[in-house]
Amino acid sequence: MKMEEVSMSSLDNSKLEGLAQDILSDLVEDACLGLCFEVHRAVKQGYFFLDDTDQESMRDFEIVDQPGLDVFGQVYNQWKNKECVCPNCSRSIAASRFAPHLEKCLGMGRNSSRIANRRIVTGNNTNNKSESDQEDNDDVNDNDWSYGAEKKAKKRKSDKNPNSPRRSKSFKHKNSMMGPRHRMDNQESPRMLMKDEAFPQ
Amino acid sequence: MSKDSQMRAAINQKLIEMGERERLKELLRAKLVECGWKDQLKAHCKDVIKEKGLEHVTVEDLVTEVTPKGRALVPDSVKKELLQRIRAFLAQHATL
Numbered sequence: 001m002k003m004e005e006v007s008m009s010s011l012d013n014s015k016l017e018g019l020a021q022d023i024l025s026d027l028v029e030d031a032c033l034g035l036c037f038e039v040h041r042a043v044k045q046g047y048f049f050l051d052d053t054d055q056e057s058m059r060d061f062e063i064v065d066q067p068g069l070d071v072f073g074q075v076y077n078q079w080k081n082k083e084c085v086c087p088n089c090s091r092s093i094a095a096s097r098f099a100p101h102l103e104k105c106l107g108m109g110r111n112s113s114r115i116a117n118r119r120i121v122t123g124n125n126t127n128n129k130s131e132s133d134q135e136d137n138d139d140v141n142d143n144d145w146s147y148g149a150e151k152k153a154k155k156r157k158s159d160k161n162p163n164s165p166r167r168s169k170s171f172k173h174k175n176s177m178m179g180p181r182h183r184m185d186n187q188e189s190p191r192m193l194m195k196d197e198a199f200p201q
Numbered sequence: 202m203s204k205d206s207q208m209r210a211a212i213n214q215k216l217i218e219m220g221e222r223e224r225l226k227e228l229l230r231a232k233l234v235e236c237g238w239k240d241q242l243k244a245h246c247k248d249v250i251k252e253k254g255l256e257h258v259t260v261e262d263l264v265t266e267v268t269p270k271g272r273a274l275v276p277d278s279v280k281k282e283l284l285q286r287i288r289a290f291l292a293q294h295a296t297l
Contacts, residue, residue: 015205016288016291016292017288019209019212019291020284020287020288020291021284022209023212023213023216023225023287024280024283024284024287025272027222027225027226027229027283028229028271028272028275029268029272030226031226031229031230031233031271032242032264032267032268032271032272033264033268034230035239035242035243035246035267035271036246036260036263036264036267036268037260039243039246039250039263040258040259040260040263043250043255043258048247048250049247052247
């Protein structure tokens with residue numbers, strides 16, 4: 001070992017360069033050999049030619065390059081006027097309006113935090129009352145669902161657009177009808193009370 | 202001359218011991234896949250196999266056909282980067 005190290009230190013640059021070249025060609029050869037083994041195995045196992053197909057099916061899946069069509073040859077704005085069915089209220093809404101509608105309908109997002117708050121308040125009340133809260137929750141859910149069904153007919157006539165303020169207002173109206181007493185008990189949200197009284201119907 | 206080959210063996214030993222050879226191999230493989238070398242060679246393999254026949258092709262056939270081409274097709278940038286790293290290794294360990 002000692003001798004080797006001495007001989008190493010006495011190397012000149014050209015020799016080092018040659019050594020580096022040799023190591024590189026060794027590595028490249030290794031890589032080639034690895035590829036050969038890989039290909040040979042693939043051939044013997046029968047999966048080497050799986051990925052190339054005949055010309056006919058290649059033509060079927062060619063990329064379409066025509067104005068007005070996407071790469072699959074379909075008209076690309078055919079989804080523009082599609083309608084989506086809301087999973088919460090099962091109304092069909094234009095796809096472009098679906099996201100804002102869902103935000104309101106599910107009570108998530110910025111603007112509908114008030115709706116969400118109100119829901120939390122009613123939830124707390126039912127819990128405080130410690131009656132069969134399961135049933136009460138069901139009531140709330142039913143309200144949610146029947147709102148969509150019952151409102152559908154009216155909505156179609158008056159306003160096609162499932163607008164959020166309108167929706168939240170009518171929601172409030174419905175809830176104040178359902179249980180004004182619950183809210184009276186709760187002193188935590190006086191602002192909510194004011195709001196509800198602002199729409200006596 | 203025997204001293205020279207002895208020294209080569211020592212360096213190679215060191216490359217393996219330090220794990221540097223494995224690292225270099227991995228780097229080279231990644232680079233070659235990246236630059237399309239592997240796909241080119243695979244296409245070449247396809248020709249060779251079709252020529253020899255699927256059943257009769259051997260690893261030796263593939264090696265003799267593919268290795269010269271494989272060596273020639275390695276891009277200069279990849280060679281340069283590998284050489285750089287090998288030189289750095291040699292500079293570090295040849296003067297210990």
